[in-house]
Amino acid sequence: MNHIPQYLALTREYLFPAGCAICGTMLLEAEEAWYGLCHTCRPRFEIEAVKRCVSCGRPLISEQERCIPCREGEGFSFDGAFVLYPYTGAYRKLLKAYKFGKSHPLGNFLAQKMIDALTAFAPFPESGLDDCAGFGWVPVPPRPGKIRQTGWDQIDYLAGRLSRLYRAPVCRCLKRLPSKSQKELNRESRKTNLRGRIISAQKPPVRVLLFDDVITTGSTLDACAAALKAAGAETVYALCLFYD
Numbered sequence: 218m219n220h221i222p223q224y225l226a227l228t229r230e231y232l233f234p235a236g237c238a239i240c241g242t243m244l245l246e247a248e249e250a251w252y253g254l255c256h257t258c259r260p261r262f263e264i265e266a267v268k269r270c271v272s273c274g275r276p277l278i279s280e281q282e283r284c285i286p287c288r289e290g291e292g293f294s295f296d297g298a299f300v301l302y303p304y305t306g307a308y309r310k311l312l313k314a315y316k317f318g319k320s321h322p323l324g325n326f327l328a329q330k331m332i333d334a335l336t337a338f339a340p341f342p343e344s345g346l347d348d349c350a351g352f353g354w355v356p357v358p359p360r361p362g363k364i365r366q367t368g369w370d371q372i373d374y375l376a377g378r379l380s381r382l383y384r385a386p387v388c389r390c391l392k393r394l395p396s397k398s399q400k401e402l403n404r405e406s407r408k409t410n411l412r413g414r415i416i417s418a419q420k421p422p423v424r425v426l427l428f429d430d431v432i433t434t435g436s437t438l439d440a441c442a443a444a445l446k447a448a449g450a451e452t453v454y455a456l457c458l459f460y461d
């Protein structure tokens with residue numbers, strides 16, 4: 218890896234110390250500053266090697282192929298999914314520090330973990346991701362007005378990093394039309410709320426790696442995958458950081 222960005226991150230940390238996002242300790246090495254986490258806290262975010270639901274990618278407790286919500290649901294438009302962490306404790310703290318602290322170093326860390334997940338777990342054996350032809354990253358689009366409110370799109374920063382780490386273009390083809398915030402709705406309304414509200418405004422890549430920060434019911438990813446396929450994508454695999 219080119220170490221210059223890491224040393225720039227260290228210089229920045231020296232001038233404007235943020236400290237480790239989890240324990241607050243000072244970051245004194247280039248790699249720590251680049252990832253925004255100290256050497257002690259970083260290993261806490263190893264991805265658990267457990268059996269996962271073949272539909273939504275969450276870790277499974279039983280010996281079944283699918284988790285209970287997926288067995289009871291109607292299925293998804295995406296062809297597979299993988300999620301890295303539960304949205305609890307230190308994991309939750311990590312996402313909040315990234316999102317609300319607008320921390321680029323934590324974005325570097327989270328993007329790296331997504332790539333680690335793809336290489337270590339090879340969760341989509343049918344995908345042919347090993348050769349990058351026709352493959353592209355597609356971010357889940359923010360709600361209209363959201364970027365204007367906060368001035369930053371944490372998913373878009375990840376997109377840039379992912380594209381650099383796993384060489385494939387980013388295609389920002391999905392657009393979200395005004396709809397209610399998914400957070401305020403129950404499971405059933407979440408599905409209907411997004412119907413037809415996410416569209417692909419241009420031709421998507423043939424093979425898509427769709428990604429987002431948190432998966433709850435999977436409705437948003439499902440609506441995105443449906444829009445991508447309606448616009449011509451052949452396969453859509455979903456990658457998500459946290460499951461709630």
Ligand SMILES: [Zn+2]
Pocket residue numbers: 237238239240241242254255256257258259
């Ligand atoms: Zn720490």
Ligand SMILES: [Zn+2]
Pocket residue numbers: 270271272273274275283284285286287288
């Ligand atoms: Zn599932």
